[in-house]
Amino acid sequence: MTRADLAAVEEANAEFYAAFEAGDLDRMSAVWAGGPHAASVGCVHPGWPLLKGRDEVLRSWALIMANTPYIQFVLTDLHTEVFGDHALVTCSENIITMDDSGEDAGMLAGGSIVATNLFLRVEGEWRLLHHHGSPVLNQMEDDEE
Amino acid sequence: MTRADLAAVEEANAEFYAAFEAGDLDRMSAVWAGGPHAASVGCVHPGWPLLKGRDEVLRSWALIMANTPYIQFVLTDLHTEVFGDHALVTCSENIITMDDSGEDAGMLAGGSIVATNLFLRVEGEWRLLHHHGSPVLNQMEDDEE
Numbered sequence: 001m002t003r004a005d006l007a008a009v010e011e012a013n014a015e016f017y018a019a020f021e022a023g024d025l026d027r028m029s030a031v032w033a034g035g036p037h038a039a040s041v042g043c044v045h046p047g048w049p050l051l052k053g054r055d056e057v058l059r060s061w062a063l064i065m066a067n068t069p070y071i072q073f074v075l076t077d078l079h080t081e082v083f084g085d086h087a088l089v090t091c092s093e094n095i096i097t098m099d100d101s102g103e104d105a106g107m108l109a110g111g112s113i114v115a116t117n118l119f120l121r122v123e124g125e126w127r128l129l130h131h132h133g134s135p136v137l138n139q140m141e142d143d144e145e
Numbered sequence: 146m147t148r149a150d151l152a153a154v155e156e157a158n159a160e161f162y163a164a165f166e167a168g169d170l171d172r173m174s175a176v177w178a179g180g181p182h183a184a185s186v187g188c189v190h191p192g193w194p195l196l197k198g199r200d201e202v203l204r205s206w207a208l209i210m211a212n213t214p215y216i217q218f219v220l221t222d223l224h225t226e227v228f229g230d231h232a233l234v235t236c237s238e239n240i241i242t243m244d245d246s247g248e249d250a251g252m253l254a255g256g257s258i259v260a261t262n263l264f265l266r267v268e269g270e271w272r273l274l275h276h277h278g279s280p281v282l283n284q285m286e287d288d289e290e
Binding site for chain 2: 046079085088092118130134136
């Protein structure tokens with residue numbers, strides 16, 4: 001696991017969120033693995049069941065991005081590990097959204113999502129193979145006390 | 146990816162749920178990777194943030210199992226892929242719980258969880274390296290219509 005590998009994986013991870021922020025389906029399509037790996041692609045959006053297969057996953061992103069006028073992520077707690085041609089990234093997606101008036105609703109207005117992202121290196125490029133995002137419930141802070 | 150590899154990974158995955166059902170912390174400890182991989186261990190319980198590191202993850206299981214008098218899983222939609230010494234399993238955890246009277250509350254009473262489980266082969270044995278579970282909201286069925 002070289003520093004260059006780590007940097008390349010984290011760049012691919014950042015591009016996933018940048019593609020979502022930009023609402024750009026072409027960029028989002030390029031983020032995900034395809035070709036012989038298309039059937040292995042999997043995605044769990046927060047509260048959703050698993051979507052399996054590249055086509056189904058990209059259809060969901062088209063739908064979600066069409067219904068998201070504005071979103072911005074601040075990633076924290078990033079952990080990255082590379083093992084051969086696979087890499088695991090976990091991070092907290094802190095979401096900034098806009099309120100109904102179009103004003104910036106501020107940090108964390110959209111809550112926090114914890115994400116597990118598994119990448120595959122295909123011809124030298126890191127592609128997203130599996131994404132699992134789930135909401136972090138604030139209740140937990142109380143439960144822990 | 147041989148049939149024997151697949152079977153061994155699915156056995157390790159089943160043991161994870163069996164250890165939880167049995168409320169047996171020793172079995173649960175044996176499920177998870179340790180030694181040089183202890184720091185890489187990660188776990189997201191439904192609605193929780195990421196817990197990182199073997200000790201923190203096992204403490205959470207001790208707490209959860211102590212507070213779960215009865216739980217049973219029916220796993221569906223199992224997908225398994227082996228890549229070298231790592232393997233990815235995704236599945237739906239359909240939970241059977243007991244109601245307050247101690248009667249079996251029936252299938253799905255506890256809802257459905259979608260899980261991403263990443264295993265690592267250590268000295269020939271598959272160990273759980275990363276678990277991410279999240280609730281599937283019933284609302285989705287309405288949204289899809």
